Structures are given as C-alpha cells and as structure tokens.
Amino acid sequence: MFSTLLDRLGNWNPQLLRELKGRLKPRNVAIAIALSLVSQLLIFTNAWLALPGDATPREITQHTYITNPYCTGSSQYSSYPKCLLIPNTHHYEINWQLWNEDLFIRLSVILTFALLVIGSYLLISNLNKEQRLGTLNFLRLSPRSAVNILGGHLIGAPILVYLAIALAVPLQINAALAAGLGIPELIGFFSLAGITSLTIFSIALLFGLISFDLGGGQAWLASGLILGLEVAATQIGFHSPLEVTALNWLGVFSPITGLRYLIPRLDNSSEAPLYFFQDSLDFSSFSLIARSNALLFLVWTWQALRRKFHNPTVPLINRQDSYLSTLCFQGIILGFTLQTVQFGGYWTAKHWTESAFTTVTFLNLGLFLILIIALSPNWQALRDWSRFRQKSEANSAHEGLFNDLILGDKSPPLVAFSLNLAIAAGCLTLWIILSPITAKTLALWTILSCNNLLMVYACLIQVIMLTRLKRRGLWAAAAIVVSFVLPMFMLAISYEVPKFGLFAPILSPWFTLFEGTPFARPNLFSVLIQWGMIVVLTVLSTRQLHRLGKSASQTVLASSEMMVKQPSPH
C-alpha cells in the first residue's frame, strides 16, 4: 500500500520522491520528532510557569494580594489583575481563555518564523548543492517542467521541518479552540500562513537559482534577510505607522500580522487602524488582501523560476509581465497609502499627503532599482543583440526594432524601463490630482523629477554594464550608492554653501517636500539638467552597444581570416 503510494508519487514527481528517500531516514525523522516535542514542551512549560502558583497559607491567612496577567480580579491599582481565590480552595481563578490565547500566539510566531527561516535555508542550500555538483543541468535536460522539478525541491528539501512543524500544529489548534477562536477563522489563518510561506519559499528558490555565482553563504544570507523582512513586516503590520503609509504593504508579507485582526486584544486602539483604499480592514478583508498579494508574487516568482530554470541567461522578468506588475504594484502601494486619517494638530491633510507621497516615491525607488536588474539582459546577450541588429541594419531591415525594445528579451532595457516609469507616473499623477495636497504643482514636478532620476540611474547602470570592467554588477551598485549619497551630502552642506543646494534637486528630489528649502525643490532647471544627463548617457550606451556589436563582428572576421591563412592540406 505504502510502496504503491510512493511509486505513484514518484511517477508524478520524481524529484520529490528522491528528496523524500534521501531525507526521511529513520534517524533524521527521529531527531525531527524529538526536536519538535522538546520545543513544544519548552513553550508549554514557559507558558505554564507564567501562571500564579497555588496560594500559600500566609497569602490565605493574611489576605495578601498578588497580581498576574492571567488572574481574574480587577486591575485598578496595578497593570495586571488581582488574583482571586476559588472559594474553599487554595487555587487562584485563572483566565484560561487568555492563557490559551497567549499560548496560541507564541506557537504561531515561533512556528511561522522557524518554518520560513529554516525552510528557506534548506531550500537554497539544497539547490546550491545541486548546482555545484552539476546535477541540476541534467534535470534541465529532462522533459520534466520547471514547475515539476522545482516543486519537488520545494516540497521535499524542507520535509523534516514540515514534519516537525506539523507535529506542533495540534497543540496550536487546541490552544486556539480553547481561546475561543472559531474554526473558520483558524482555517483562514492557516491558509494565510500557508500561501505566504509558499510565496516566501518560491522567492527563496529563485534566489537560490540566480545567486549561485555569488560564491558561498547564500543560504545564510537569504534566511537572514527573510528573518529581517518578517520581523520588520510584523512590526509594521501591527503598528501601521501613518507617517509612512505605503510601507503598510510590507505588513501583509507576515502571516503574523493576521493575528492583529484575529485576536481583538492585539489590535491596540491607540495604534491607527489599517485601511486599504479607505476601507477599514478586518480579518477577512486583511487575509483577502494578504492572500491576493501573496498569490500575485507567487505567480510572478514562478514565471521567473520557469524562465531561469530552462535558460539561466534570460532576464528575470519578461517585458510584457513587467508592465502588468508595475501597474499591480502601484495599485497595491496606493491602496495602502489611501488611509482614512483623523487629522488634527500637526496632522493636516496637506502634511499627511506630503509625507505619504515621499514614502511612495522612496518605495518606488527600491522597486524600480530591482526592476532595472530584473529587466536587464546579460552582457553577452546585449553584445549578440547589437551584432544581430547591425547585420539587420546593413540589410535595411529596420522594422521590428521598436517592438523588440518594448517586448524583446535580449534588447537594451531602457525603453521598456521608461514605459514602466510612465505607468507608475500615470498612477501617481492621478492620485496627486485627486488628493487634498495643496502643493500639487510641486508634487507633479517631483514625480517628473524622481522619474527622470530613476531613468538616469537606469542609463548609468546600462553604461557600466556595457563596459569590459570585471565585476560590472558591483561597480553599478557602487555608482548608484554614490549617486544616492552624494546629493544628501550636498544638501547637508548647502546650509553653509547655498551654491551646492542649487544642484541638490537634480540628483535628490526625494527630500524636497520634507525639507521645504526653496532652492532644493525640483524646477525647470533641474529637470532640464536631468534630461541632459539622460541624453548624454543614452548616447554613450548606444555608442557602446555599436562598438560591442562591431567588435563581435570583427572577432568573427578575424577568426575566419586565420582559417583562410592556414595552408590547406588538400
């Protein structure tokens, strides 16, 4: 029976069967079970020790009061309630619902973090091992799809972690039911945790697939980053800071944020409630948004996985998908930005919108830097493309160039990137026009200036990536960091030397609304200079491309000449 099941599983997914056979050895399974049980015991004991013990005879006779979070008395004179004795016993009355609620929260946090961090580590290290040995190339040559093989990795590599976590779930469910949570809510929470974990694991797989060239340590790096992301996402998700509303998006990446809506006690009334497109969120609407967000990322991550698995040299994202993803991301960002705010004191509508707008532009900076990397073909592909285009130009075949630049995988990415920027700018412009912001003209100048600057960054990256420098990626990253830090420095010293301030808006429109320094605001002068920089860098990169194409053709020619010069044996 079991062997038939395994055989069927192996027919469906040979990779999964191989992973299971390699990992589900009796010794490993026993260790996973033991670790899970010991961890559960520790968590349970820790929670148990937080309860008040039995009342001592002295406490009973002298009517001494003790306080404890799980007691049932009033909390008039202390932060915790007073403990009340059960009549005719030496036991205190316990708020078991609250205690179980806390146990459920602890288990949820620990299990989710352990699953995501350890699972991601195992996935990446397993994939890196396959790449190091060269066995992944054999799998690429097989007729199985990327989804089948990588899906087998995804389920199989962390199977012992899944086992250990699954063993702790009954305790978690028991605590939740004892805390009075309904079964539908519990199913909602587990499904949210499931799809978020699946998305994070898929992103980890993608990272493992593309980061092999970085050398060792990717698994540690990625699991550390995931831990950081989850902690930050949980923090943001619980506090939903009004000053940076767009960052609330990050909150949906942590399933733990769902607890805020599942357990009313955790939704602190002093914190601002979270809205999406000005609709107040409850658990079902939050989990719907979080699930849709995870699903969106899941689909695009698997698109990238499929592309990269079958052909590691193609860019991460194809251009059609990039336009759609930009539109979706702008929708999500604006959705979280548009909060219903109770204004008062410092928080005027104008102040809030300016602050929210600055956050959106910063978030877009990060997104578009990732996008330029995801859209860029590698050096060799650009060189090959340039050579091929030159051949076409020689034959006067110009048709299709624009199409190629917008939709092709191997053409220079600048046109596609600028289209993505235009989509984002369109969304933001619409928002600004409809928003209560008073400085609309300045905000529109800022959108234009920010987009110009992102275009300058993209051109700069392209110019560096087309050079023959070793470690071009590192140089490009350094150039972007310098172009980001330099204007901050200029702004800082512009208070002393105002001349520097004149140049600040060219490279740093980000701070203009915050600072309010008149000279630092984007204006026609700064925009014209940015356009000038874009033109110069574009001309430079076009020349580089032509030169690359020519040198490729010359290499072919030289190699042919060498063959011709050889004495023929015939």
Place this chain on the structure above:
Amino acid sequence: MSQDLAIRTHQLTKQFDRQIAVNDVDLQIKTGEVYGLIGPNGAGKTTLIRMLATAEEPTVGEIYINGERLRQDHHQPHLKQYIGYLPDDYPLYDDLTVWDYLDYFARLYHLRGKRRSRRLREVLEIVELTHKRKSQITTLSRGMKQRLGLARTLIHEPILLLLDEPVSGLDPIARQQFRSIIKTLQEAGMTILISSHVLSDLEELCTSIGIMELGFLVESAPLKDLYGRLSRQRLLLSSRGDLNALKTELSRNPLVEDIQILSDTQQIQAHYAGNPDEAADLLRSLITAGIPLDSFYRTQEDLEEIFFKIGHKQTS
C-alpha cells in the same frame, strides 16, 4: 532529405565574450550514423555538443533534430525525449544506489511500472552492471561510473546519443567494453555523435568523421571518403641482406615514393600508390632480384596520421 538527417545545423555559432567557440557550423548527420568529432582541446567540440543537447544556447544559428527546430527558449519535452547526452564530466548522486539512480532518471523521462523495471534491467545488461545494481555509486570504479553514466543516457531509449569524451581516463579493458557497447547501440539503429581524442577507437566505431579547429567544422565526411582522399598506403619491409640494395631495387618501381631506412628497427618504410595486384608484382620482382626479404607489409595511414597530416591543431 531532411527527414533522413538526425542532426542538421545551420550557421551555428556560439560566442563567449571575445572568444568564438563554435563558428558558423553547418553539420549534417544522417540517421543511424556513428559520427566522430575530433580536434584539439578548445576547438569547440564540447560547446557544439552542448548546444545540440540544449545545454547551451546558440548565439546565432539553427539546430534541427529529426527535422524539427530545437529552441532553447521553448520547453520541448518530446525533443528532449529523443536525445541522450553524456558530458565529459558526469556528475552522479553518490548517496544513491545504481538501481535508485537509474530509477530516478527513468521516472524523469516518464517511464512507468513494469516498462521501467524492464528497461532498467536492459540498460544494466547493456553496460554490464547488473551485478552492481544494489551497490552505492561511491563504491564504483571510474570505468563503472562511466558505464553507469551511459546507462543513464540510454534509459529513456533516445534515438540520438551525444557522447562527449566518453572514454577519457578509462583503462584499455574499460575502453574495449565501451567500444563493444557503442557497437551494440549502432546495430540497434541509434544515431551517435561521439567526440574523443582516442582516434583509434573512433576509427573502429565511426562511419563519418568531423574535424573541428578554431570553432570551425573544417572537415566532415564519411570515413571511407576521408581515407580515399587523404590516407596513403605504406610499405614496411625488412631484409636479411643489405638494406641499401633493397632501397635501390624499390626506387626502380615508379609506384614507390619517399623511401626511408629506419635505422632503429633495420626496416625500410615507403609510400606506395599501387593496388594490391601491383603490390604482389612488386614483391615478386624483389624476390626475383635476389633480395633476401624477411618481411613485406602493406598498410594504410590511420586516422591519427591523417589528423596530424591535415594539421588542424589550432584551438579557438
């Protein structure tokens, strides 16, 4: 015409940075042929084979397998089912047994149930590893691992085998075993492309030969044509008497050229342009002339000598 071709490439080129590994190659291999690819290290043989196996994307050019265009950016499971590829470095899963390893790959190629078990037994028999089916891969010798790699390549019954340096590092017995397996596969009608530096093996196995240099395919012809065009006959004689007398007698025959005395073996070597009947006449004339002949061999230049004579020794 293209239906008879197992492999056809058109202007196939692969460039790495400034180096052109494969340059404008038009290769045609007929169905059922054993095609040997030779050339110095770095001539582009491995890159060409990797492109045919879909392990490498061509910079420019087209590949047709059984008349169907192969595309790197398309997932073409049915074309992958046709191809069996054995690279020169053949990574194996050391934690698996021979049977589990082959079973895993058989499943990857959609072999199921009894058909899979039967095929596993067949390939183990072909590569003579039946007795090792329960052994851990780590315990196998290099030759056995090479044969296991070949078994993995054959497991899904491909119709096109791409073998890159399959006998490198093998001892003479293992090489002999490998040759006999290839002959069996050839008899079964499989098309085989094999690259190797062991030219004597290729001479024994191949029906056609391609020579690569600087990324170009500088020669591609049936082995018989190659011999006909480039291989000269050679005479090797020794005498109990004076070698100079033998040399003088040989020089009188217009079909004998380039006579050399090999002082270390006390033999005479010469190139010969005649047919077997004329060779018999020459032997008779030498005996009639009173030369005390000890031995008289007529041989032909082999593939290795042809390769050196052609002089295509440049790497790309």
